[in-house]
Amino acid sequence: MSAAALEVDNLRHTYGDREALRGVSFSVAEGEVFALLGPNGGGKTTLFRIVSTLMRPTSGTVRIAGDEVTARPDRVRRRLGVVFQAPALDVRLTVEENLRHQGHLYGLRGRTLAGRIADAMDRVGLADRARDLVHTLSGGLQRRAELAKALLHRPAVLVLDEPTTGLDPGARRDVWRHLLTLRERDGTTVVLTTHLMDEAAKCDRVGIMHEGSLVALGTPAALTAQIGGDVILISSADAPALAPRIAARFGVKAEVIDEQVRIERDRAHEFVPMLVEAFPGEIDAVTFGKPTLEDVFMHHTGRRLN
C-alpha cells in the first residue's frame, strides 16, 4: 500500500502556554481534495505552517508521501506546493519574473523553466498578463498567479491557507474551478484551510477544527447525515427562557446559540406548526432546513462558525 499523500499523527503545538493544536490526527489520500474547516484561531494556520515546513511542532508527526517534514524537509519541500494566505508574489516584479525566481528556487532553468512558466500561466489563464507588474493585477488575478507559482514544480500535494480570503464571489468561483480542474487533470492532492462552509462542502472530505482539536472528520454528506433530520432555528425575544420550555414540552434538545433556539429534529415541517401553536406570541420567526456544515460545526461545538 502506498503512503498517504498527507498523514498527520497526534500533532501538538503550544505557543508559550497557549495550546494551538491539541493532538490532531488525520490522513489525506492521493488525489483527494481535503478541507480543514474552522473559525480563525482554531489552529488551522498553525497546522498549515507545520505542514508547509515553516515551523516545527511541539510533538507529533506530519508525513508527506511517507516523508516526515522535520526529518526530511528538502524531500518534502520538493513535493509540496504552497499557497499562503498573505500574498507571496513580489508585487514590484512581473508575473513572469516571479515565476522565474520560483523556478530557480526549485532547480529549474533554461528551456525547461521557460516551458513550465508558459504552461503554468496558460493553465490559470494569465498568459497575456505575463509581462505585467504584479501590483497592476486585480486580487483575483494575483491569486491565480500565486496558484501558477505554487504549481510550477508540479507538486504532488498542494496546500493552501484560506486561498479565497479577500476575493469577490466571481474570483472565488474562479479559484475553485482551477483547484478542481487540477485534481481531475493531474491527480494533485489538494489540502486547504477555510472558514467558509460552502467552500468546504465542495471538497471530498472535511475535517472540522475547533480550539486546536479535530472535532469531526468525513465527507460533507456523511457529516451532515450525523445530524438527525432537519435543523430548526427559532428567533424569540427571550430565547434563553424559551429553550428549556420547548425542551420540556416536546422532549427535544434545545440549545441557545447567538440568541436563537436551535433544535435538530426529523420531519421539521410537521413539528414547526405544533411549536408555533404551543407558544403563541413568543416566537418571532422560525426557519428550518437540511443541515449544512455550519450546522455540523454548531452540533459539535455549540457555537457559530463565524
Added chain:
Amino acid sequence: MLLATYTLWLRDIVRFLRQRSRVIGALGSPVIFWLLLGSGLNHSFNGDATRPPVGGYLQYFYPGTLALIVLFTAIFSTISVIEDRQEGFMQGVLVAPVPRSAIVMGKVLGGTTLALIQAAAFLLLAPFAGLPVTLAALPLLLGVIVALGFATTGLGLLIAWWLDSMQGFHAIMNVALIPMWILSGAVFPASGASGWIRAIMQVNPMTYGVTALRLAIFPTVPVAGEPGLAGSLAVVLIFGFAILAADTWLVRRR
C-alpha cells in the same frame, strides 16, 4: 544552491532599480550630511594630528560618509525582510528546497552589491571634493566597500530575522547601528575623544571599516599601535564571516 543564491541576489537588484526612492534614501541623506556638516565644520576642524594628509572636515568626513551610505543601504535592504518573511515573497523562499545558507548568501550579496553601487556613485564626487582618489587606488577602495557592505548587510539581516517588527528594527537602528557609526571615527577621530569613548571605538568593528576606507583613500603610514589597512580589512572580514555564520544559524532555526 548557486542558482537560488543568484536568483535572490537578482531579485534585490531588480527591485532596487525599480524603486527610485530607495536611491534617494540611502544615498541622498548621507550626501546632504556630508555637504552640510562638512562645509559647516570645514574650517573649525583642526584635523587629526595622527593622520597628517587630511585637510578640512569635508575631507575628514568623506570616508565616514561612505560608511554611512553602506550602512544605510544595508539597513534598507534588510529591514524589508521582516515583512517579506511574514507576508511576502520570502514565505515562498522558505518553503522551497533551498539550503538556508543559500538564502542568507543571496540576501547578503544583494545588499552588498547595492552598497557598492551607491558608494560608487558617491565616489564620483571625490574629485570635486579635492580628494586624492586615483584610478590605481580604486580597486582597493572598492574592495574595502564590498567587505564593509558584506559585514553590515549580514548584521542587518541578523537583526531583521531576530525581530518580528519594523519598530523593533528602528529602535535597534537608533540605539545601536547609528551610534556604532558615530563611534567609528566617521565623525570625529578617536585621538581627541575621552577615554571611555575611545575604548568603545576600539572594540567597535565599524571603526576598522572606516579606518580601512580612510587608509584606502589617503594612503599613509599607519600610526604605531594602530591597525593598518590590511589589519583593518582583516577585522572587517572576520566580523563579516562571523555574522554570516550567525545569520545562517538563525535562519535555520526559525
